[in-house]
Amino acid sequence: MAESAATLASSVLSDRISALQESQTIAMAKKARELMAQGIDVINLSFGEPDFQTPEYIRDAAKQALDEGYxxxxxxxxxxxxxxxxxxxxxxxxxxxxxxxxxxxxxxxxxxxxxxxxxxxxxxxxxxxxxxxxxxxxxxxxxxxxxxxxxxxxxxxxxxxxxxxxxxxxxxxxxxxxxxxxxxxxxxxxxxxxxxxxxxxxxxxxxxxxxxxxxxxxxxxxxxxxxxxxxxxxxxxxxxxxxxxxxxxxxxxxxxxxxxxxxxxxxxxxxxxxxxxxxxxxxxxxxxxxxxxGRSSADTMVAAYRRRRDMVLEQVAEIPGFKTPTPSGAFYIFPDVSAYFGQTAPNGVVITTASDLALFLLNDAHVAAVTGEAFGAPNCMRFSTAASDERLHEAFVRIKASLAKLV
Known part of the structure; x- marks a missing residue:
């Protein structure tokens, strides 16, 4: 009876929603939060979100709008x-x-x-x-x-x-x-x-x-x-x-x-x-x-993003197998990680895809990133650089150490 009820429930959904894929950036962030809820120190580089606060003058305008009845x-x-x-x-x-x-x-x-x-x-x-x-x-x-x-x-x-x-x-x-x-x-x-x-x-x-x-x-x-x-x-x-x-x-x-x-x-x-x-x-x-x-607050943030990009690229250059062009904008690096496909993790799991590698880094290095499969580039992974200098440095120290465990 339970099985037939489950089948009936699944048939209620439209073909449209059944065919739709969950956002992989949101899915990885969800997995990261689950580990964090267990008390694990996860560095989340999966989300494309500035780590800066909205500038004060913009927040003040919102408060004024409330007072003015908007x-x-x-x-x-x-x-x-x-x-x-x-x-x-x-x-x-x-x-x-x-x-x-x-x-x-x-x-x-x-x-x-x-x-x-x-x-x-x-x-x-x-x-x-x-x-x-x-x-x-x-x-x-x-x-x-x-x-x-x-x-x-x-x-x-x-x-x-x-x-x-x-x-x-x-x-x-x-x-x-x-x-x-x-x-x-x-x-x-x-x-x-x-x-x-x-x-x-x-x-x-x-x-x-x-x-x-x-x-x-x-x-x-x-x-x-x-x-x-x-x-x-x-x-x-x-x-x-x-x-x-x-x-x-x-x-x-x-x-x-x-x-x-x-x-x-x-x-x-x-x-x-x-x-x-x-x-x-x-x-x-x-x-x-x-x-x-104007753009002054944006320019301040961009200077920080540029510094972080350069710092991360220096660290990535020390990771064997990561092939990473220099980003000209945004706040991501997107290395080709296919050199690790076919290697084996300490628990015996073989890394066959970027998704496997992303999951390995989440569980072993406790760093969350997003598989390139979600972006139409299955040999790659996306790491956000919208995090503090200290967290970014620590993240790639962990990543390098974890990747060294693969054989």
């Missing part, structure tokens, strides 16, 4: 003054010509991405996803009943997909391209010449749109950030995604946005109206203050 429902696409401030920012910093009507504010950049995918992709449409990719891209395409076409950049090219690769992958069924720069998980940053070459390919295929994820825009170690929408030939077919979580250390506030043509922005607004409606009122006032306060 406690009601908000317009679905966001407060007008915030959308105008975002449009002004895009003009000032990215040379993109948008009005407030082109902006939709969402509950995090993740919702902005999902809105766009659901608004553009029909069942059977092909979506080219540059890999390594952020874990949710392919799952969003799956929810929209699209077909993901993964393009994997090579380690020798800093994991960046080339225009030649893109041209070869486009078919009459291609509807959308998805990528991030600076990239999560690799930290790679597309240069202007590289994006220009990609734009030339897209221009030859008028049915293709591009979802450009720029959430790590401010965490850039090489200077110029280039937006794909800057290229006139395709600007109306680019949806630019950004937000406040990374550059302003506002992950918990959940404020992101997209900029697109009025038609696409209106479609995303309609989608959002039926899912969540408007983003939190207080968080939007805080986001407005963030833009009005």
């Amino acid at each position: 406690t009601k429902y908000t317009p679905v696409p966001g407060y007008l003054d915030l959308r105008q401030a975002i449009a002004d920012k895009l003009q000032r910093e990215n040379q993109l010509d948008y009005k407030a009507e082109n902006i939709v504010v969402s509950t995090g950049a993740k919702q902005a991405l999902a809105n766009a995918v659901m608004s553009l992709v029909n069942p059977g449409d092909e979506v080219i996803v540059f890999a390594p990719y952020w874990v949710s891209y392919e799952e969003m395409v799956r929810l929209a009943e699209g077909v993901s076409v993964t393009l994997l950049g090579t380690l020798e090219n800093d994991y960046k997909v080339t225009a030649t690769q893109l041209e070869a992958a486009i078919t009459p069924r291609t509807k959308l391209i998805m990528y991030s720069s600076p990239c999560n998980p690799t930290g790679s940053v597309f240069t202007r010449p590289e994006l220009s070459a990609l734009a030339e390919v897209v221009a030859r295929h008028p049915q293709v749109h591009v979802l450009a994820d720029e959430i790590y825009e401010y965490i850039n170690f090489v200077g110029e950030h280039v937006s794909l929408a800057q290229f006139d030939a395709i600007k109306d077919r680019v949806i630019t995604i950004n937000g406040f979580s990374k550059g302003y250390a506002m992950t918990g506030w959940r404020v992101g946005y997209l900029a697109a043509t009025r038609e696409i922005a209106a479609a995303c607004e309609k989608m959002q109206s039926q899912i969540t409606s408007g983003t939190c009122s207080v968080a939007q006032r805080a986001a407005l203050a963030a833009l009005q306060g």
Whole structure:
């Protein structure tokens, strides 16, 4: 009876949710918390979250918003003054010509991405996803009943997909391209010449749109950030995604946005109206203050991220078998760890995948990282460098010691 009841219960779920994969970053963080609950000192490098506090002036604006009565429902696409401030920012910093009507504010950049995918992709449409990719891209395409076409950049090219690769992958069924720069998980940053070459390919295929994820825009170690929408030939077919979580250390506030043509922005607004409606009122006032306060707080954080990156790369250089390009942005390293595949742990378990290695390091070194399989790069692992210098140093001392146990 119990077995038949379990079978019945499982059949209640939709095919859609059954096919959906759990986020591997969240899954690894969950395992890390379970060990921590047992009193084990786990260094968690699995989450992509700044370890800095939201700047004080932004927190003060949120308190003021409460005192001023910003406690009601908000317009679905966001407060007008915030959308105008975002449009002004895009003009000032990215040379993109948008009005407030082109902006939709969402509950995090993740919702902005999902809105766009659901608004553009029909069942059977092909979506080219540059890999390594952020874990949710392919799952969003799956929810929209699209077909993901993964393009994997090579380690020798800093994991960046080339225009030649893109041209070869486009078919009459291609509807959308998805990528991030600076990239999560690799930290790679597309240069202007590289994006220009990609734009030339897209221009030859008028049915293709591009979802450009720029959430790590401010965490850039090489200077110029280039937006794909800057290229006139395709600007109306680019949806630019950004937000406040990374550059302003506002992950918990959940404020992101997209900029697109009025038609696409209106479609995303309609989608959002039926899912969540408007983003939190207080968080939007805080986001407005963030833009009005400029980039100085972000620049301070970026200096720390650069120092941590360099420190970690020095330690990683001493780990045999880790092949790691130098990240140009974001706060991750993404080494190829395949040299350890086929080796055996002290308990007799053979390491056959990056997932096996991630689990071994969690249990032996008590360091949490995420398998590259979650990002479309099964030979790699992602380590966040958004932690204190002391914890990062200790983490890679532990990792080196644990890897030395493999034979």
